[in-house]
Structures are given as C-alpha cells and as structure tokens.
Amino acid sequence: MLAYSDTRPAPAARAASFADRISVARLSPISTFTAEAEIYAQGEKSGAFYQIEYGAVRIFRLLADGRRQVIAFHLAGETFGFEPEDNHHFFAETLVPTALRTFTQPRHDAVPANMMKAALQAMIKAQQHLLVIGRQNAGERIAAFLMDMLNRQGEHDQVELPMSRQDMADYLGLTIETVSRVLSRFRAQGVIRLHNSRSVELLKLDTLRRLATS
Amino acid sequence: MLAYSDTRPAPAARAASFADRISVARLSPISTFTAEAEIYAQGEKSGAFYQIEYGAVRIFRLLADGRRQVIAFHLAGETFGFEPEDNHHFFAETLVPTALRTFTQPRHDAVPANMMKAALQAMIKAQQHLLVIGRQNAGERIAAFLMDMLNRQGEHDQVELPMSRQDMADYLGLTIETVSRVLSRFRAQGVIRLHNSRSVELLKLDTLRRLATS
DNA sequence: CGACGATTTGAACAAGCTCAAGTGTCGTGG
DNA sequence: CCACGACACTTGAGCTTGTTCAAATCGTCG
Numbered sequence: 068m069l070a071y072s073d074t075r076p077a078p079a080a081r082a083a084s085f086a087d088r089i090s091v092a093r094l095s096p097i098s099t100f101t102a103e104a105e106i107y108a109q110g111e112k113s114g115a116f117y118q119i120e121y122g123a124v125r126i127f128r129l130l131a132d133g134r135r136q137v138i139a140f141h142l143a144g145e146t147f148g149f150e151p152e153d154n155h156h157f158f159a160e161t162l163v164p165t166a167l168r169t170f171t172q173p174r175h176d177a178v179p180a181n182m183m184k185a186a187l188q189a190m191i192k193a194q195q196h197l198l199v200i201g202r203q204n205a206g207e208r209i210a211a212f213l214m215d216m217l218n219r220q221g222e223h224d225q226v227e228l229p230m231s232r233q234d235m236a237d238y239l240g241l242t243i244e245t246v247s248r249v250l251s252r253f254r255a256q257g258v259i260r261l262h263n264s265r266s267v268e269l270l271k272l273d274t275l276r277r278l279a280t281s
Numbered sequence: 282m283l284a285y286s287d288t289r290p291a292p293a294a295r296a297a298s299f300a301d302r303i304s305v306a307r308l309s310p311i312s313t314f315t316a317e318a319e320i321y322a323q324g325e326k327s328g329a330f331y332q333i334e335y336g337a338v339r340i341f342r343l344l345a346d347g348r349r350q351v352i353a354f355h356l357a358g359e360t361f362g363f364e365p366e367d368n369h370h371f372f373a374e375t376l377v378p379t380a381l382r383t384f385t386q387p388r389h390d391a392v393p394a395n396m397m398k399a400a401l402q403a404m405i406k407a408q409q410h411l412l413v414i415g416r417q418n419a420g421e422r423i424a425a426f427l428m429d430m431l432n433r434q435g436e437h438d439q440v441e442l443p444m445s446r447q448d449m450a451d452y453l454g455l456t457i458e459t460v461s462r463v464l465s466r467f468r469a470q471g472v473i474r475l476h477n478s479r480s481v482e483l484l485k486l487d488t489l490r491r492l493a494t495s
Numbered sequence: 496c497g498a499c500g501a502t503t504t505g506a507a508c509a510a511g512c513t514c515a516a517g518t519g520t521c522g523t524g525g
Numbered sequence: 526c527c528a529c530g531a532c533a534c535t536t537g538a539g540c541t542t543g544t545t546c547a548a549a550t551c552g553t554c555g
Contacts, residue, residue: 201414
C-alpha cells in the first residue's frame with residue numbers, strides 16, 4: 068500500500084462542507100475504485116459530478132502521439148467533473164484507492180450558487196496554473212506545486228504525494244527527469260527532505276514560497 | 282486606427298445570443314474604452330461581468346519581476362469577468378477601442394443555467410490551453426492559436442489579430458522573437474500569408490489543423 | 496522626410512530534453 | 526528470512542529548442 072493512503076485519513080470536516088449545502092446529498096451514491104482506475108473517459112457522456120470521500124484523482128488530456136497534460140489533481144473533500152456540454156472533455160483516473168460520492172447535475176434552468184462557485188474556483192485554478200506553466204521555470208514550478216499541495220493538505224510542513232513523478236511532470240509541463248533533478252537539488256540545498264519518494268518535508272518554507280510566487 | 286477595427290464589424294448575431302436570455306439585458310449599461318485601457322485590475326472589487334459589443338480584450342496576470350501571462354483574449358460577442366470571490370484574480374485591458382455591456386451578478390442563491398454554462402466553457406477553454414502551453418512546441422502553439430482565432434472569427438481563411446506579438450507571446454508562453462520566427466517560417470513554407478503584421482491569410486488549413494491538434 | 500515603436504532577423508547561449516545507465520524499493524516466492 | 530525481479534526513481538552526458546542580446550527593417554504618423 069502506498070504511503071499516502073496509510074498516513075492520510077480523509078479530512079471529514081472538509082469533505083462534508085460541500086455536500087451539506089446540496090439538497091440531494093443524502094441520496095448520492097458512493098462508489099469505490101482501486102488505484103489507477105478510470106472514472107470517466109474523454110468523449111464519454113457526462114452529467115454527474117463527483118466529490119472525493121477519500122483517495123485522489125488526476126484529470127488529464129492526451130495528444131495523438133501520447134503526450135499527456137494533467138489538468139488537475141483532486142484530493143479528499145474536493146469536487147470535480149463539471150462539464151458545460153454533454154460530453155467529458157478530459158479523462159479522470161484514480162491515483163490511489165478512492166471513494167467518490169456522485170451527484171447528478173440539476174436539469175433546471177437555475178444552478179445552486181455554491182455549485183457555480185465551485186465551478187468558478189476550478190476555472191480560476193486552471194487559469195492560475197497557466198501562469199505557472201507558461202512563465203515559470205522548472206524550480207519555480209516544483210515550488211509552486213509543493214506549496215499548493217501543502218495548502219490543500221493542512222499539515223505544517225509535511226506533504227504526501229499520491230502521484231508518481233510522471234504525473235507531476237505531466238502536470239507541470241516537464242519531464243520526469245527534470246522533476247527528479249529539481250527535487251534532488253532542493254534536497255541538496257536543504258530546502259526539502261525526502262522521507263521516501265512520495266513523502267516530502269518542507270524545511271525552508273520561505274524559500275519555496277518566494278520561488279513559487281517569484 | 283488599427284486594421285482590426287477597420288475591417289471587422291461586430292458580429293451582431295453572436296453578440297445577441299447571450300443577452301437575449303438574461304432578463305436584465307435591457308437594463309445593462311454600455312461603456313466604451315479606448316485602446317490599451319484598463320477595465321479592471323487584479324485585487325479590485327468584482328461583482329459584474331461583461332459582454333463585448335465591439336472590440337477585443339486581454340485577461341492577464343503578472344509576476345513580481347514583470348513576466349506576464351495572458352490567460353485569454355476575448356472578442357466581440359464573448360463574455361468575461363466571472364469571479365468566484367469578491368475580488369478580481371486578473372487584469373483586464375482593451376486591445377483596441379472597445380464597448381462593453383455590463384451585467385451585475387445576481388446575488389441570489391441560484392444562478393441562471395446559461396451563466397453557469399458560460400463559466401464552464403471558460404473553464405474548459407483554460408484547461409485546454411494548459412495542454413497547448415504544457416505539451417506543445419512553438420509551431421504547434423502558433424498553429425493552435427491561429428485555428429482558434431479563425432474559429433472565433435467565422436471567416437474562411439482570414440484571421441485579423443487585434444493583439445501585438447508581445448500579447449501573442451505572453452498568451453502562448455513564448456518570446457516575441459520566437460512568435461515572429463515561427464510566423465516567418467510558416468510564411469516561407471507557404472502555410473500562411475501576412476498581409477500586414479496583424480492580418481493573416483491561412484493558406485494550408487489542413488497543415489495548421491494537423492499541427493494544432495498533433 | 497524623419498523619428499519612433501513594432502516587428503523581423505541573426506548569433507551565441509542555456510534550460511530543459513533525450514537517451515542511457517545506475518540505484519533503490521517493494522512484493523513475491525523459495 | 527533472504528534472494529530475485531519488476532518498476533519507479535535518480536543521475537549522467539550530449540543535444541535541441543527556444544531564449545537572450547543585438548542589430549536591421551518596416552510602417553505609421555507628425
């Protein structure tokens with residue numbers, strides 16, 4: 068079993084916050100997935116969205132020649148799967164064993180305000196990520212990624228990575244080798260400590276924060 | 282006056298489609314801006330969103346050292362300015378003389394479905410752009426950009442660019458020199474023809490399409 | 496005509512990629 | 526309990542793409 072699943076119980080408080088305000092919450096079924104399982108595929112019929120009870124998910128897109136861009140990672144408590152059309156524009160797969168609560172999208176003319184807000188936050192997040200990928204160098208991208216993961220995990224200086232180096236590389240628009248080299252450099256500089264390849268301790272938070280927002 | 286404004290009347294049909302379905306449409310005031318004018322700034326109070334009557338707009342973000350990422354360009358008929366919080370996350374500026382219709386966001390619990398759809402489409406667009414910037418090379422990025430502009434302008438093979446090379450570079454995560462070199466290469470290969478630096482004729486659409494989606 | 500800003504072109508450089516080999520870790524089976 | 530194999534990750538060396546810095550050209554406007 069991956070270190071991630073062992074050390075990180077689902078943050079129940081955060082997980083509940085969204086469902087509480089959705090009237091159909093108690094009707095929503097929960098499905099469980101093994102690690103590396105497909106949740107939906109690009110082009111597939113959409114119509115539902117999902118909240119993660121526990122586990123982690125990657126949303127990504129492929130080019131014809133196999134190049135892959137990971138659009139987002141989602142952790143326990145977060146929601147994903149909103150689509151403007153009837154079909155999914157991306158693939159969604161689990162990283163680790165994962166349970167999802169499925170919500171069916173209202174077919175009415177109006178949409179709950181908190182759903183709108185969740186969608187808009189996903190949009191802002193994607194747009195912020197554009198800056199990282201478009202204008203920051205490898206070190207800055209990794210720093211931004213680590214700070215983002217830290218903020219979402221609520222620990223003081225400990226980050227558990229549910230994804231592989233390849234996933235990180237495909238999220239940050241880098242190669243697996245560059246990701247590895249930057250992490251090694253950070254370790255050599257005393258900026259981080261790697262307990263194992265999926266567990267990072269952030270030793271110099273101010274350095275990382277300065278890099279991330281350069 | 283820029284060639285863009287001279288040659289491109291506002292596409293009235295498309296411009297009307299959104300406003301028609303918004304009940305407050307007839308109450309919405311219109312404001313006009315000169316070229317290169319600020320519409321709103323990052324951190325500024327938000328609460329309204331905008332539809333372009335005529336003209337064009339860039340949405341962007343800055344790093345401390347001046348690096349800039351253009352998140353999106355918006356043309357006549359399109360909407361922008363949705364925010365999940367009370368403050369703008371980005372800057373919005375006009376590229377050319379522009380008129381905007383301002384809509385005040387409903388403060389209710391529910392949001393019109395078509396507003397949700399517009400927001401989700403902006404999200405998908407940003408996420409698609411991540412793939413371009415994260416995983417495509419300079420030629421592919423320019424090709425994708427030209428095809429996108431073509432699709433939004435409705436012409437058969439003619440694209441008018443309301444933005445400078447610097448804007449294009451900051452949108453595509455490249456430098457101004459690389460943008461210029463790729464365009465020159467495309468011209469040398471007979472893929473495009475440059476009437477002037479802001480007006481492009483697409484001669485080999487299939488080549489561009491293949492590059493863009495490679 | 497002349498000047499300014501935008502764009503293009505050239506040459507050298509560097510960040511990150513590719514290809515290749517090495518190291519570590521974990522699960523399985525003897 | 527230890528050996529083995531598979532796979533993920535790390536490290537190294539050379540190369541490519543796109544950047545940087547610099548200069549030339551173009552277009553527009555007074």
